Amino acid sequence: MQPAARPQNPQFSSGPCAKRPGWSLGGLEAACVGRSHRSAEGKAKLAEAIDRSRKLLGMPADYRLGIVPGSDTGAVEMALWSLLGARGVDLLAWEAFGKGWVADVVQQLKLKDVRSFEADYGALPDLRQTDSDRDIVFTWNGTTSGVRVPNGDWIKPDRQGLTICDATSAAFAMNLPWDRLDVVTWSWQKVLGGEAAHGMIALSPRAVARLESYKPAWPLPKIFQLSKGGKLIDGIFKGDTINTPSMLCVEDALDGLRWAEAIGGLPALIARSEANLAAIAAWVGRTPWIEFLAADAAIRSPTSVCLKMADAKAAGGIADLLAKEGVAYDIGAYRDAPPGLRIWGGATVETADLQALFPWLDWAWAELYR
Numbered sequence: 001m002q003p004a005a006r007p008q009n010p011q012f013s014s015g016p017c018a019k020r021p022g023w024s025l026g027g028l029e030a031a032c033v034g035r036s037h038r039s040a041e042g043k044a045k046l047a048e049a050i051d052r053s054r055k056l057l058g059m060p061a062d063y064r065l066g067i068v069p070g071s072d073t074g075a076v077e078m079a080l081w082s083l084l085g086a087r088g089v090d091l092l093a094w095e096a097f098g099k100g101w102v103a104d105v106v107q108q109l110k111l112k113d114v115r116s117f118e119a120d121y122g123a124l125p126d127l128r129q130t131d132s133d134r135d136i137v138f139t140w141n142g143t144t145s146g147v148r149v150p151n152g153d154w155i156k157p158d159r160q161g162l163t164i165c166d167a168t169s170a171a172f173a174m175n176l177p178w179d180r181l182d183v184v185t186w187s188w189q190k191v192l193g194g195e196a197a198h199g200m201i202a203l204s205p206r207a208v209a210r211l212e213s214y215k216p217a218w219p220l221p222k223i224f225q226l227s228k229g230g231k232l233i234d235g236i237f238k239g240d241t242i243n244t245p246s247m248l249c250v251e252d253a254l255d256g257l258r259w260a261e262a263i264g265g266l267p268a269l270i271a272r273s274e275a276n277l278a279a280i281a282a283w284v285g286r287t288p289w290i291e292f293l294a295a296d297a298a299i300r301s302p303t304s305v306c307l308k309m310a311d312a313k314a315a316g317g318i319a320d321l322l323a324k325e326g327v328a329y330d331i332g333a334y335r336d337a338p339p340g341l342r343i344w345g346g347a348t349v350e351t352a353d354l355q356a357l358f359p360w361l362d363w364a365w366a367e368l369y370r
């Protein structure tokens with residue numbers, strides 16, 4: 001028998017992620033559309049998105065935060081191409097996105113003094129092998145394997161190198177130790193349920209110092225440039241976004257930020273995500289045919305929750321069947337990850353919707369083996 005109740009919101013995608021509870025297009029009516037983003041009103045909206053983000057995240061006052069093109073990918077690439085090459089680099093990778101950054105540094109930038117520490121889906125490399133007097137590039141939360149770093153204790157607070165952290169599925173869901181992070185990037189389409197296309201980049205004073213003192217040996221397209229003539233392009237961090245942003249997306253990002261403030265800020269966002277992970281863990285605990293991809297609970301992601309199943313066909317079958325029923329969209333494992341399910345547990349997902357989903361997952365499994 002099909003379960004009687006359905007999730008109110010069937011959106012469990014790991015990006016773009018579910019809109020916040022109560023979201024509607026009507027909430028974007030104040031968008032500064034049809035106006036120049038350089039008008040006073042447009043710039044004020046962009047600056048507001050920056051200010052609200054910094055406050056919500058508890059970013060140190062001397063860090064800079066800017067809106068950049070190309071979503072999180074754009075933000076990470078800007079950092080890699082603008083900052084690397086000044087000293088040796090340690091790269092950490094344990095899933096598709098981290099491996100992509102390794103390929104970029106090794107094959108595109110062709111840096112020679114590079115050490116790469118990699119692990120397979122479900123595990124973390126030994127973080128203590130890194131040397132924070134070299135530059136370190138890593139992903140805080142590996143969205144395709146559901147594995148996150150447990151903390152930043154393996155990074156020295158008084159380091160010589162820069163840490164470049166892709167935090168796109170971690171920001172607004174996990175505590176980020178700012179004193180260990182020099183570059184932090186994310187996109188709007190993840191934890192707060194914003195629209196894609198825009199990225200954000202946070203820079204520590206030491207990252208700014210590197211930008212102002214080091215010129216890479218390779219050319220940089222205008223869209224990636226963070227400094228000019230040995231000076232940081234200050235406007236990027238005040239709302240003078242380099243190329244034209246969508247003011248509709250900006251309004252939507254503001255909507256997400258205001259919602260996050262209203263429910264209690266970062267602690268509330270983290271608590272919602274952790275509650276979602278706990279709910280999924282309880283279901284996994286009572287379900288014999290599925291387990292966490294990450295065996296170690298200390299490194300399990302509460303946002304991109306990745307589960308594995310012995311039967312690859314069944315995994316795809318469950319995801320397809322529940323999408324067809326309109327009960328859950330986009331819950332199949334990432335294409336390069338081991339077969340299984342990936343269920344987003346970020347703050348915009350209601351725990352009650354997950355509770356409503358579990359009986360459907362049990363039902364779909366039974367249907368496939370009938």
Ligand SMILES: Cc1ncc(COP(=O)(O)O)c(C=O)c1O
Nearest residue numbers: 015071072073097143168169187
């Ligand atoms: C860890 C990580 N890095 C990078 C990206 C790419 O993000 P975007 O498509 O927003 O550039 C994603 C998207 O899921 C991600 O999860």
